[in-house]
Each structure stands twice: as C-alpha cells, then as structure tokens.
Amino acid sequence: MAEGLPPLELQATEYWRTLWHVKSASLGKNPRRVKAAFIWPFAIVLTFILGAFAATAYFVEVRVRDRDLAERVVAVAKLVDQKLGKDTNLMQAVLRTMMDNRAIETAFASLDRDALIREAGPLFETLRADHRITHLYFNSPDLINVLRLHSPSEFGDLINRATMTKARDQETAVHGLELGPLGTLTLRLVTPWRASNGILGYLEIGEEIEYLVEEIRDSLSVDLFVLVDKRFLLPEQWHHGLALFNRQGSWDRFGSHVTVAQTAGQVPSALNDSVLANLRAGRTEVFEDGNRVLHLAMLPLDDAGGRRIGDLVVMRDITVLQKTFLSSVTAVTLLSLLAGAGVLGLFYFALDRVERDYQRQHDLEHQLLRLSTEHQRILQIEKLSALGTMVGEIAHQLNNPLVGVVNLAQLAAREADDPARTRELLTEIHRAGEDCHAFIQSMLRFSKVSCFESMPTPMAEVIEETVLLFRQTESRHCPVETQLPEQPVVLTVDPILIRHALFNLLLNAAQASVDEGAIVIALERAASPDSGAPGWVLSVTDHGKGIDPNVMGKIFLPFFTTRSDGTGLGLPVVQHVALLHGGTVTATNQSGGGTKFAIWLPEENKSGQLEHAA
Ligand SMILES: Nc1ncnc2c1ncn2[C@@H]1O[C@H](COP(=O)(O)OP(=O)(O)O)[C@@H](O)[C@H]1O
Ligand SMILES: [Mg+2]
Numbered sequence: 001m002a003e004g005l006p007p008l009e010l011q012a013t014e015y016w017r018t019l020w021h022v023k024s025a026s027l028g029k030n031p032r033r034v035k036a037a038f039i040w041p042f043a044i045v046l047t048f049i050l051g052a053f054a055a056t057a058y059f060v061e062v063r064v065r066d067r068d069l070a071e072r073v074v075a076v077a078k079l080v081d082q083k084l085g086k087d088t089n090l091m092q093a094v095l096r097t098m099m100d101n102r103a104i105e106t107a108f109a110s111l112d113r114d115a116l117i118r119e120a121g122p123l124f125e126t127l128r129a130d131h132r133i134t135h136l137y138f139n140s141p142d143l144i145n146v147l148r149l150h151s152p153s154e155f156g157d158l159i160n161r162a163t164m165t166k167a168r169d170q171e172t173a174v175h176g177l178e179l180g181p182l183g184t185l186t187l188r189l190v191t192p193w194r195a196s197n198g199i200l201g202y203l204e205i206g207e208e209i210e211y212l213v214e215e216i217r218d219s220l221s222v223d224l225f226v227l228v229d230k231r232f233l234l235p236e237q238w239h240h241g242l243a244l245f246n247r248q249g250s251w252d253r254f255g256s257h258v259t260v261a262q263t264a265g266q267v268p269s270a271l272n273d274s275v276l277a278n279l280r281a282g283r284t285e286v287f288e289d290g291n292r293v294l295h296l297a298m299l300p301l302d303d304a305g306g307r308r309i310g311d312l313v314v315m316r317d318i319t320v321l322q323k324t325f326l327s328s329v330t331a332v333t334l335l336s337l338l339a340g341a342g343v344l345g346l347f348y349f350a351l352d353r354v355e356r357d358y359q360r361q362h363d364l365e366h367q368l369l370r371l372s373t374e375h376q377r378i379l380q381i382e383k384l385s386a387l388g389t390m391v392g393e394i395a396h397q398l399n400n401p402l403v404g405v406v407n408l409a410q411l412a413a414r415e416a417d418d419p420a421r422t423r424e425l426l427t428e429i430h431r432a433g434e435d436c437h438a439f440i441q442s443m444l445r446f447s448k449v450s451c452f453e454s455m456p457t458p459m460a461e462v463i464e465e466t467v468l469l470f471r472q473t474e475s476r477h478c479p480v481e482t483q484l485p486e487q488p489v490v491l492t493v494d495p496i497l498i499r500h501a502l503f504n505l506l507l508n509a510a511q512a513s514v515d516e517g518a519i520v521i522a523l524e525r526a527a528s529p530d531s532g533a534p535g536w537v538l539s540v541t542d543h544g545k546g547i548d549p550n551v552m553g554k555i556f557l558p559f560f561t562t563r564s565d566g567t568g569l570g571l572p573v574v575q576h577v578a579l580l581h582g583g584t585v586t587a588t589n590q591s592g593g594g595t596k597f598a599i600w601l602p603e604e605n606k607s608g609q610l611e612h613a614a
Contacts, residue, residue: 034355046340061325069284072222073297073314079216084187088175091189091205099193108138109200113147124149135206141199162305163190176304179232182241183260184208210261217263226261228310268294293322393559397439401432446569452494452580459489459523466502478510479518489523491601493581501577504570505540505597512544528600539598546589
C-alpha cells in the first residue's frame, strides 16, 4: 500500500544516513598493519644480534692473536736464555780444559805468545770450526791483552769491557752479552786464572750470537730484528761491520736505533719509529705489509753491564690466521643471514595470513553492521507499512456499513409516514450496526491475544471442546476426525489461546471445503523444523481448494483475505498464538488437494519470555 510507506524523501534520507554510518564505521576501524608492526622490530633485532656476533668474534680473534704472540715472546726469551746458558757451559768447560793444561799454563805464566799459539791454537781452531767460538783472549792480571788467538797480530791493549772488570772485581767467572764496536753482539765468558802464587791472568772466550736469531726463527716460526741504540755505536764502524759481515740495513732507517741482526730479508716498510715507540711501551702492533699481515711485539736487550743496549723485535706473520678467521666469520655471518632471512620469510608469510584473516574478519563485521542497519530500516518501513494497511482496512471495513446506516436513516426519515417501510429500514440499519459491532469484536479478539497465561493442559480436552464449539457454530456441519496419541499429552500452554487458534483453523478449513471430505485434526510428536528441538505438532488438514502459490506468502499478513466477507485476521491470530508459545505455524498444499496447517509447539514451553516481547 503506497499510503503505508514513509514519504519518498524520508526513505532517501534514511538510506544516506545508513550509508554514512557504515562508511564512518569502516574508516574508524581500519585493520592494523600487522606485518609492518612485527617485521621491522624482528629485522632490527636480527641485525643487532649479527652485529654483536661479529663484534664478539673480532674481540675473540684479537685475544687469541695477542695471547699467541705473548706466548711466543715468552718462548723467545726462554730460548735465548737456554741457548746462552748452554753455550756458556760449553765455554766454561773449554776454559777449564785449558787451565788444566800444564804446557798452556807455563806458556801463559812466561807470557810466551808463540808457545801459547802452539799449545792452544789447535784447540781453538777446533772450537771455531765446530762450536762457533769466535774469540779467545789471554789477558794479564792488570787486564792488558797478551794474546788474541783469533787475531794474534793485535795485542798489548787494555781490555776494560764490563765482563772483564766484573771478573776482576768479583774474582769469579762472569759472562754476558757485549756489544762490539762493529755492532756485533758477542756472548763473552771471563774467568780469572788462579795459580799457586796468586792470579796468573784472565781467560776470555766468546762467540758472536747472530746464529741465535736464525735458530729461534726455525724453532718458533717468528722473525726477529735485533735493534741497537745508536748511542752505543759509531756510524763508520757500524758501516764497516755492515760490509765485513755482509749485513743489510741503513743507518738512517730509524731515528735512535739501528739493526744489527735480522732473520727477515727486509725490515717491513710500516715498521717505523712510532711503531717502535708503541712496542717499547709494551703494546703489540698489527699492520699490513704488501699482502702480509704482521703482528709485532718487543723484548728488551740488556748487556752484561745491565745497560739496555737495544731491542729484540719479535714479528709473526698472521696472514693465514687472519684469512682463516675472516673466511670463517664471513661464512658464519652469511649462514646466519641466510637463516635469519629464512625465518623472516616464514614469519612474513605467517603474518600475512594473520593479516588476511584479520582483514576478512574486519570485512565480515563491516558487512554485519551494514546488514543490521539495513534490517532495522526495513523493519521500520514494514511497521509503517503495516500500520498504514491496518488503518486503511479498518476504515474500509467500518465505512461500508456506516454509509449504509447514513443512507438508510435518510430514507427512513423521508418515509416516516410508512411504518412498515420504516421498520424494514430500521432492521437493515440494525444489521449494519451489528456488522460494525462484529468487526469491532473481532478486532478486540485480535488485540486480546496478547494476554497469555500458560498452564499444564491436557491437549485431548482442548481439541474436544473446540470441535464441540465448532459443530455448534458451523452451519455446514463438515465431518471432523481427530487423530490423537494413545497416551494423554499434557503441554504447558494457554488453553484459551490454543482453542482460539484451532477454532480459526477449523473455520478456514470448513470455508475452503468443497465436498464432504472430513477435516482431520492430528497431534503428533515432531522436532522443530527450524531448530530441531523436541515438541508436538497440532495440525488441521482439509480437502478444500488449496492455496494459490501466489498468495501463499501473504496469508499470515493481517487483513489479507480472498473471501468477500473475510476479515483477514484468522491466520495472523493463529501465528501470534504459535509465536507466544515459542512455536511456529506452517501451511502446505496437499498433493491430493487441500491444505494442511501445522502448529509446532515446543515440549518445554519458554513462552513466558515472549509474553512481554509480544
Ligand atoms: N484451509 C484453507 N484453504 C485454503 N485457503 C485458506 C485456508 N485457510 C486460509 N486460507 C486463505 O487465507 C486467507 C486468510 O485467512 P484468514 O486469515 O483466516 O482470513 P479470512 O478467513 O478472514 O479470509 C483466506 O482468505 C484464504 O484465502
Ligand atoms: Mg478465516
């Protein structure tokens, strides 16, 4: 009905309001970017862990490297001590052998240089050839040289080196390193030769120790540089030594020191004065020299007089170590990166799924919101529409008899002289009034359905009473059959309402009937067609004309009727009663003609809730 709908403008306003509502709701609840929220912190943490790993690996490598060099430096010091000790012992044995030799003693006592050369010469030659002994002196008690077996032409000079003066002062054998004027380092042993009538003189034996650095390099795999302080040398003499011993080096290579022995062919170009200063301060140094990585430390070099005459630079080639370390760290870092990327990828896909689920849920919520808004709108429109229909129908139903009453009353006034005609007209006015009264009564009955009072009710009794009432009021006297279960069925229902609904169904069945076929009332157990809950079905089946499928959807609407004298309120009442009991009502056309109306009622009646809802 057009007049039942709200005005068109109002409908449009409602529609736009709904749309706006849905849109603003969706804008306010955008799904969070789950991936972005997790992936970035994860990537940062991963990078941090890798960084920490690399730093730790570096510090571990530095420690390992430093400890290795420190151990080698200690080993160098020990080895030097051991070798010097061993050589000293040998030299001591040699000197003792000489002092035990009567012929040598006699020659020394008589300062007979030729006899000394003759007696001691062969032994010295053997020592020089087999044991690296390079010097052998015979000195008088006042430290004047009597004979140099290694250089017999030089003699008569004063020998006042630290070893010699110490041996004289302490009257005991003294040994130690001495720096020669040519820059040679010599291990010297001086021992006083005591005779029966006092000190005969002093024997001094020595060896140049350049060979030592080679031996140490061979056993400890380190290169050594022996640096001597320039203050203890003269440049001309050092240069003389350079040529004499076929050494390498340059006087100006370092500021304060000069090399006197070295195992490596070349001093690394990066080894300069500032590096030496650092090493002298006890630190270690790492630098690259060409394609080598070198690690350096330093040991002090003291002479027999206790002076620090120079330094022993210990240099280790750590190229291979460094390369191995670098390649392992790179491999581990790459592997970790790969694993991290894998985990990150998995994480990404997992989060992607979460995000999609989240989005889907969000969309569903969105749709639900829209649907419920739409639903409310439709309900509102339907309510207004139903109200319009109702008012129109009531007006229509009351208007016809009232028009009759007005017309008949006018006619009666005009024909007041004819009492018989007036009575006839008054009878018709009375009937029209009765019609209005009957319509108002059925309206009141419809509204009374809301009053609901349920109690345990034997269903057989309710059906029997209704059939009885129906037989008294229905003029056509249709036969009615009842099919009830053997056991009495007691349901918690409102007996008056059930009777009312059943009566309406019987009345409709009778009005639809076209032959003498019986109307069948049945009560049987059945589950709810909607929820499957246990309950009972009270049905009325007729053999009538059936319901046109076109109107099947409208028969429960108030005021819908296909009969000229119908009110269209019978089935709405039936539906209302079923709903009040928490049940449902359905209509189906039977295959052999006729219709079956079925009211399903639940076993457990929870309709108290519906009383107020209704
Ligand atoms: N048993 C039936 N067989 C066929 N049609 C029926 C039956 N019961 C109801 N109807 C149809 O449903 C309409 C509505 O019925 P109802 O609400 O009782 O109103 P009324 O009986 O006043 O028409 C009827 O006009 C009729 O067309
Ligand atoms: Mg009816």
